[in-house]
Amino acid sequence: MNQDRIQRRMIRRETHSSRALPSIISACVLMVVFLWLAAEAVLWILKDQPLLASPSQMLQWLVDLPDTTLPAGMAATGAGLGILGLLLLGLAVGRGRKARRSLASQRAAVVVDDDVIAAALSNTTRLAAGLAPGQATTTVGGRSVRVQVRPTSGVPLDLESVTTVVDGELAAFALDRRASSSVRVLNQGAVGQ
Amino acid sequence: MRQTNRALNRILLALLGLALLGAGAAVIAAGTLPGAADTWTTMASSVRDSARNLVDTAPLPDPVRSWWLVAGIAALLVGVALSAAWLASQGGGRTPRLAEQQDGAEERGGSQGAGDARGRTVVDVGLVSTALREALRGNRDVLATSVSAWESRRGTALRLRVEARKGSSPRELADTAEELIREIDALLGHPIPVLVRITSGARTQVSGSRRAR
Numbered sequence: 001m002n003q004d005r006i007q008r009r010m011i012r013r014e015t016h017s018s019r020a021l022p023s024i025i026s027a028c029v030l031m032v033v034f035l036w037l038a039a040e041a042v043l044w045i046l047k048d049q050p051l052l053a054s055p056s057q058m059l060q061w062l063v064d065l066p067d068t069t070l071p072a073g074m075a076a077t078g079a080g081l082g083i084l085g086l087l088l089l090g091l092a093v094g095r096g097r098k099a100r101r102s103l104a105s106q107r108a109a110v111v112v113d114d115d116v117i118a119a120a121l122s123n124t125t126r127l128a129a130g131l132a133p134g135q136a137t138t139t140v141g142g143r144s145v146r147v148q149v150r151p152t153s154g155v156p157l158d159l160e161s162v163t164t165v166v167d168g169e170l171a172a173f174a175l176d177r178r179a180s181s182s183v184r185v186l187n188q189g190a191v192g193q
Numbered sequence: 194m195r196q197t198n199r200a201l202n203r204i205l206l207a208l209l210g211l212a213l214l215g216a217g218a219a220v221i222a223a224g225t226l227p228g229a230a231d232t233w234t235t236m237a238s239s240v241r242d243s244a245r246n247l248v249d250t251a252p253l254p255d256p257v258r259s260w261w262l263v264a265g266i267a268a269l270l271v272g273v274a275l276s277a278a279w280l281a282s283q284g285g286g287r288t289p290r291l292a293e294q295q296d297g298a299e300e301r302g303g304s305q306g307a308g309d310a311r312g313r314t315v316v317d318v319g320l321v322s323t324a325l326r327e328a329l330r331g332n333r334d335v336l337a338t339s340v341s342a343w344e345s346r347r348g349t350a351l352r353l354r355v356e357a358r359k360g361s362s363p364r365e366l367a368d369t370a371e372e373l374i375r376e377i378d379a380l381l382g383h384p385i386p387v388l389v390r391i392t393s394g395a396r397t398q399v400s401g402s403r404r405a406r
Contacts, residue, residue, distance in 0.1 A: 003386070006347055010388045018195065019202040020283045026209055031276035038269035045257060045266075059244070063237040066223045066230035074224020078217040085213030092207035103363060107371045107378075108353075108387040112363040115393050123360030172364050 007109040011176070014111045017096035022088065097142075104174035112173075114140040121147060121169060125183075128165040129157055135190055145170060145181040153189035196286035196345070205279060291342045291349055292316040292381060318342045318351075321377055325353065328373055334361035335369075336396045350386040351377075356394040363391050 036051065044054045053061070066074065101117070103110040118138040125136040125147055135150045147166055151157040163183045170181055222229040251260035296312040322340035329335045337356040342349050353374075357366055370389045378384045 003384075006350070006386045010350065010386065013199075014388060014390065018197045018199050018283075019206060020195075020197050022206055023202045024280060024283055026206065027276045027280040030209075031273055031280065034269050034272035034276060038266055038273065041262065041266050041269065045262060059237070059241045063234055063241060065237075066233050069224070071224045075221050078219070078221030078224060080217070081213050081220060082217030085210045085215075085217055088206050088210030088213065090210075092203045092210060103367050103391075105367055105371055105389070107374050107384075108367075108389045110363075110367045110370070110389045110391065112367075112391040113393050116357050116361075116363050116391055116397075119357075119360045119393070119397075120362045124362075169362075172362075174364075 010109040011102045011111060014109070015098055015100050015102060017098055019091055019096060022091050026088070099140075102176045104176065117145075117173065117175075120173075121145065121166060124165055124169045125149060125162055129162055130155075132190070140179070143177065143179055145179045147181065147183045148186060149183065150186045151189050153191050157185055159183060159185055195284045195343070197283050201279070201282065286344045288342050288344050288349060289318055290315055291318050291321060291351065292385065316381065321351065324377070324380070325373060328376075329355075329369075332369065334358045334366060336400060337394065345386075348385070350388060352388045352390065354390045354392060356396060357391050358400055359393070359397050366391050 037055075040050055040053070040058075041055055043050055044056070050057070069077075099114040100111050101114065103112055118140045121138040121140075122136045125131075125138070126133060129136070129149065129151075131149070131152065135152070137148045139146045139148075145166070147162075149157065149162060162185075163181070166181050166183055170179065219233070223233040224230070247261050248259040253259055253263075257263060293316070294314045296314060318340060325340055326338055329338050334357060335355055336358055339354045341352050341354075343352055344350075353370060355366055355370060357363065367389060370391075374387050374389075
């Protein structure tokens with residue numbers, strides 16, 4: 001029971017983003033801004049030359065901002081800030097799911113990349129239909145698995161059996177998120193094998 | 194596996210996003226609405242004036258002028274320290290030790306016999322890593338493996354990363370890994386939490402799939 005909880009936690013942490021990169025960037029920017037403000041304040045107290053602008057200059061600039069800037073410039077700056085804010089908010093509130101999913105397992109927490117699953121499905125489809133590499137391609141999305149088959153010219157392809165094989169393989173993987181599969185046979189054939 | 198505080202990251206990023214959103218809205222309003230520009234100017238100048246008045250309320254000898262300036266600089270430095278703490282809280286938790294056990298701790302105060310000597314047994318990750326690599330060497334579906342140990346609140350956990358050949362079945366790889374983990378359990382004596390990651394990597398792209406036609 002306890003073991004199960006630990007496993008689920010490990011899977012959850014592995015399949016979802018930790019948002020470490022945006023956090024690191026934000027923390028660095030905040031740190032630089034605070035350090036700069038503190039340095040400006042100290043230089044101002046010591047009546048030294050400011051690095052970029054002294055605190056009183058900054059306040060004056062802030063007061064005069066609407067009068068000295070074009071309205072279009074203000075709107076554009078505000079929109080830029082707003083978009084950045086929305087981006088951060090989206091990162092924080094969003095699900096942050098990574099392109100991975102977990103396989104059912106008794107002993108360990110198993111997490112597989114989506115492209116490994118896609119490559120495996122392409123391979124089984126190819127073997128089941130007797131095709132050359134590259135004639136079957138698979139896309140694994142959030143809740144769907146799409147297999148695209150390009151048949152060999154002149155050789156009939158049994159869609160039914162390919163679908164059965166793909167579904168059987170997916171069922172064998174026992175993914176934690178139910179993925180619906182669809183097989184599409186392209187009209188254009190590949191020449192000669 | 195890392196010990197990053199994910200809830201903290203989400204909260205702080207959300208707060209930062211809200212602050213930026215608010216600032217952006219204020220700037221847009223000041224630029225487009227005529228009344229808002231006047232409000233902006235009056236509010237900013239009143240803030241400046243009240244700051245000037247505040248500076249005069251707690252005077253200090255000449256070079257510093259006021260306690261409030263000292264307090265302001267201290268607040269900025271606290272901000273720097275908090276940002277650094279946030280930065281430092283990312284990641285971490287990797288350990289070279291998989292397991293550790295103290296022996297003979299309850300036998301105390303006896304004569305200096307061999308039985309009551311306290312001993313410490315440490316199992317290195319390298320041991321398990323070498324064993325797994327050796328076991329997976331003959332497996333043609335595995336291009337590379339890496340093993341690391343991570344500390345969590347509930348003890349040390351093992352992370353096994355397997356780079357799969359293009360087209361190899363993840364189910365088979367997972368079963369192989371599970372079998373190996375059971376052997377490690379038998380070797381170590383008590384089970385540890387294990388995470389198996391089946392990935393594609395740089396070598397997956399260049400390695401061809403196994404041909405069986």
